[in-house]
Amino acid sequence: MKVLVPVKRVIDYNVKVRVKADNTGVDLANVKMSMNPFDEIAVEEAIRLKEAGTATEIVAVSIGVKDATKVLHTALAMGADRAILVEATDDQENDIEPLAVAKILAKVVEEEQPGLVLLGKQAIDNDCNATGQMLAAVLGWAQATFASNVEITPEGATVIREVDGGLQTIKIKTPAIVTVDLRLNEPRYASLPNIMKAKKKPFETKTPSDYGVDVAPRLEVVKVVEPSSRQAGVKVGSVAELVEKLKNEAGVI
Amino acid sequence: MQFGLTEEQEMIVSTVRSFVETEIYPHEADVERTGEVPPELAEAIKAKTIELGFYACNFPESIGGAGLSHLDFALVERELGRGSMALTHFFGRPQNILMACEGEQIERYLLPAVRGERMDALAMTEPDAGSDVRGMKCAARRDGGDWVVNGSKHFISGAEHADFVIVFIATGEEDTPKGPKKKITTFLVDRGTPGFTIREGYRSVSHRGYKNMILEFDDCRLPDAQVLGPVDGGFAVMNEWLYATRITVATMSVGRARRCFDMGLAYAAERKQFGQQIGKFQGVSFQLADMITEIDAADWLTLAAAWRLDQGLPANREIASAKLYASEMLARVTDATLQIYGGMGLMDDFPIERFWRDARVERIWDGTSEIQRHIISRDLLRPLGA
Ligand SMILES: Cc1cc2nc3c(=O)[nH]c(=O)nc-3n(C[C@H](O)[C@H](O)[C@H](O)COP(=O)(O)OP(=O)(O)OC[C@H]3O[C@@H](n4cnc5c(N)ncnc54)[C@H](O)[C@@H]3O)c2cc1C
Numbered sequence: 332m333k334v335l336v337p338v339k340r341v342i343d344y345n346v347k348v349r350v351k352a353d354n355t356g357v358d359l360a361n362v363k364m365s366m367n368p369f370d371e372i373a374v375e376e377a378i379r380l381k382e383a384g385t386a387t388e389i390v391a392v393s394i395g396v397k398d399a400t401k402v403l404h405t406a407l408a409m410g411a412d413r414a415i416l417v418e419a420t421d422d423q424e425n426d427i428e429p430l431a432v433a434k435i436l437a438k439v440v441e442e443e444q445p446g447l448v449l450l451g452k453q454a455i456d457n458d459c460n461a462t463g464q465m466l467a468a469v470l471g472w473a474q475a476t477f478a479s480n481v482e483i484t485p486e487g488a489t490v491i492r493e494v495d496g497g498l499q500t501i502k503i504k505t506p507a508i509v510t511v512d513l514r515l516n517e518p519r520y521a522s523l524p525n526i527m528k529a530k531k532k533p534f535e536t537k538t539p540s541d542y543g544v545d546v547a548p549r550l551e552v553v554k555v556v557e558p559s560s561r562q563a564g565v566k567v568g569s570v571a572e573l574v575e576k577l578k579n580e581a582g583v584i
Numbered sequence: 585m586q587f588g589l590t591e592e593q594e595m596i597v598s599t600v601r602s603f604v605e606t607e608i609y610p611h612e613a614d615v616e617r618t619g620e621v622p623p624e625l626a627e628a629i630k631a632k633t634i635e636l637g638f639y640a641c642n643f644p645e646s647i648g649g650a651g652l653s654h655l656d657f658a659l660v661e662r663e664l665g666r667g668s669m670a671l672t673h674f675f676g677r678p679q680n681i682l683m684a685c686e687g688e689q690i691e692r693y694l695l696p697a698v699r700g701e702r703m704d705a706l707a708m709t710e711p712d713a714g715s716d717v718r719g720m721k722c723a724a725r726r727d728g729g730d731w732v733v734n735g736s737k738h739f740i741s742g743a744e745h746a747d748f749v750i751v752f753i754a755t756g757e758e759d760t761p762k763g764p765k766k767k768i769t770t771f772l773v774d775r776g777t778p779g780f781t782i783r784e785g786y787r788s789v790s791h792r793g794y795k796n797m798i799l800e801f802d803d804c805r806l807p808d809a810q811v812l813g814p815v816d817g818g819f820a821v822m823n824e825w826l827y828a829t830r831i832t833v834a835t836m837s838v839g840r841a842r843r844c845f846d847m848g849l850a851y852a853a854e855r856k857q858f859g860q861q862i863g864k865f866q867g868v869s870f871q872l873a874d875m876i877t878e879i880d881a882a883d884w885l886t887l888a889a890a891w892r893l894d895q896g897l898p899a900n901r902e903i904a905s906a907k908l909y910a911s912e913m914l915a916r917v918t919d920a921t922l923q924i925y926g927g928m929g930l931m932d933d934f935p936i937e938r939f940w941r942d943a944r945v946e947r948i949w950d951g952t953s954e955i956q957r958h959i960i961s962r963d964l965l966r967p968l969g970a
Contacts, residue, residue, distance in 0.1 A: 401591055408595050520602055523637035523650050526595045 332446035332483070332505075334377040334386045337436055338370040338406050340399040341456040350557050357456075357555065359423055366402045369451025371409075372511045375518040376481060377449050378410040385483045386447070388412050392439055394432050394539075396423045404529045408521035413533035415439060419546045426457055431539070431546040433465035438542035440470060445506065447488070452477050452510040463510035473503040477512040593659055596652075599636070600663035603675070607632060608667035615670050615793040616938060626745070629674040630700055639676045640698040642828070643683070647690075648698045654828075658835040658890040662883075665836025666843040669942075670793030673742055677832075678704050679750060681770070681825035684813045693748060693772055705746035707737040707799055708822070715955050718766045718819070722801060723754040729808065731755075731771070733779070733801040739949075743782050743797035748774045751799070752818050768818030772810045779804030790945035792938075827893075829950045830903050834886040834910035837946050841879050841910075841917040844939045848872065848921035855926075862924070871920045879917060882910035901963040908956035911946035918943040 343363040351358050380386035391406035393399040394417040403414040417435055419427050453460035467474035475490035482489045487504040493512045539546045567573045577584045615621055633639045642657045643649025664672045678697040685694040696702040713719040722735025733753055743749055755769040773780055785796040813821040849872055852863035862868045886906040892899035918940040922929035929936045947953045
């Protein structure tokens with residue numbers, strides 16, 4: 332079974348993001364970019380499936396700017412077999428929307444015929460949590476989101492999903508879309524021999540027009556602001572004062 | 585001229601950085617407190633390093649290393665420099681002097697060292713011979729076809745974990761224009777060789793858990809098969825291979841300075857006095873400006889020296905400059921960071937006091953600052969006949 336793993340280039344999770352002064356977005360100039368952490372988990376899962384003999388080939392794909400090449404090389408250094416870059420924009424401020432990404436991925440799926448597409452449950456930059464679901468819809472495939480365990484069975488796959496306050500186990504038919512959650516696994520480090528081999532692995536570059544997909548934005552970002560900072564607390568002198576404040580100031584009791 | 589890292593180098597840096605952050609940082613406080621590295625932990629770090637293909641990455645691919653260039657290897661060591669030396673010791677980088685192994689020494693020492701099966705240590709220094717290596721007293725005399733060694737070495741790092749030690753021993757004297765000098769031969773000495781003892785050394789203020797040991801030779805008999813390189817050729821062997829350890833000190837100093845600086849920077853942005861962040865006081869912010877300038881300067885000086893080695897250019901003076909400047913920079917950066925932390929900087933709740941203590945040895949081992957200045961100035965003046 333071939334496994335397709337889409338990976339996104341996002342602002343590194345360690346970077347403290349700053350909103351641009353004109354409130355149009357966050358500052359990406361000279362900021363460290365890395366693979367979306369959930370996508371790393373997806374790559375790791377694919378590698379484990381390959382090590383277990385379930386997966387035969389791992390194809391990593393990224394849609395975005397040319398510099399996403401680095402993210403693909405990271406996937407190759409971790410253990411993916413080949414990579415496809417769809418150069419969809421030359422402006423890193425232009426975040427390709429989930430629907431356009433899903434449409435391109437659907438075409439890649441048509442060409443590659445994977446038995447499983449493993450995606451991160453969301454990208455940590457826009458937090459859309461939509462691409463996997465949209466891809467399932469475009470393809471008409473089964474989907475299992477927020478996976479914390481994936482088991483491939485003769486009939487398809489058994490996936491444990493992280494849902495509010497608990498776990499849900501579902502069975503799906505393959506080919507399928509699975510989006511992965513934080514607790515699925517701990518991604519490995521790229522080994523030195525694999526780092527050295529990464530650039531020698533097959534690497535294709537495509538454009539959205541190769542797939543006949545229009546990536547023009549459908550959404551307009553109106554405003555981006557910093558999260559409001561927490562207000563300083565107050566110390567109360569007695570229980571009576573606390574109750575009084577909760578009643579009259581906070582209005583919660 | 586090109587100052588960026590290649591993608592492979594970026595990935596190497598990022599892998600080693602994550603390794604140090606996840607596999608080393610969490611154990612540092614314990615090692616610091618106990619002065620010991622639990623054997624299981626040492627084995628685990630070693631096993632993970634081997635699995636990642638980083639063990640002995642400074643050795644050529646032809647013998648099972650990773651064939652990293654001097655520059656790539658300096659980047660690896662820069663990241664390792666962030667972590668406790670007692671622990672990163674097991675991210676094994678055997679002495680590259682082992683490349684001088686010949687014949688059956690290759691199977692007995694070189695290959696097992698590269699595979700992580702046997703660990704090494706290197707011994708030159710003696711109580712009466714530090715900077716003046718050729719003043720050594722530890723001597724071997726011929727007896728039958730063998731060598732018989734008497735004397736001692738001290739300050740030998742990592743010898744408690746070593747399966748064998750690369751030892752420099754006097755094997756006679758020669759007349760030089762500057763008077764009689766010792767002839768030196770390099771020996772490979774197995775732990776457990778009769779007449780050879782490795783015992784606890786002193787307690788050092790720097791790098792707790794990275795112990796320095798005392799070696800004693802008492803009529804220790806060694807056959808010719810234990811001689812590394814030519815007999816009486818030890819000084820040349822030393823000069824051919826030991827420059828690398830000075831790049832190591834330089835680049836590890838840069839890594840550690842960077843870790844320390846980042847903590848100082850964060851603290852300056854958080855800590856408030858007189859109603860504002862202390863980073864807003866010029867007295868603090870200008871210190872940060874000086875620190876980062878010096879860190880970058882040391883970084884480029886070191887990487888440029890490593891690059892010269894890769895290009896086959898003379899690099900002796902450049903390496904000495906890098907070792908000198910980076911180790912002295914680390915002292916200033918750790919001291920200034922401690923000052924920014926105020927009293928808390930001295931408390932072992934934060935690693936700052938440790939960085940400050942650890943920094944002290946960097947100006948002493950692998951050639952003191954004075955010896956580096958000597959090397960640099962001789963390189964400049966000797967051609968002028970001065
Ligand atoms: C923790 C630790 C670990 C070590 N690990 C090892 C190891 O694994 N293997 C090993 O072989 N050695 C090791 N060393 C030894 C280290 O390399 C020596 O300490 C160093 O070379 C200095 O020698 P010394 O301490 O005897 O000082 P000395 O040589 O006695 O120097 C004393 C002072 O005199 C100055 N001085 C000496 N000569 C000159 C000169 N010509 N011009 C100007 N000033 C001069 C020195 O700079 C210094 O300030 C280690 C040392 C330490 C502290």
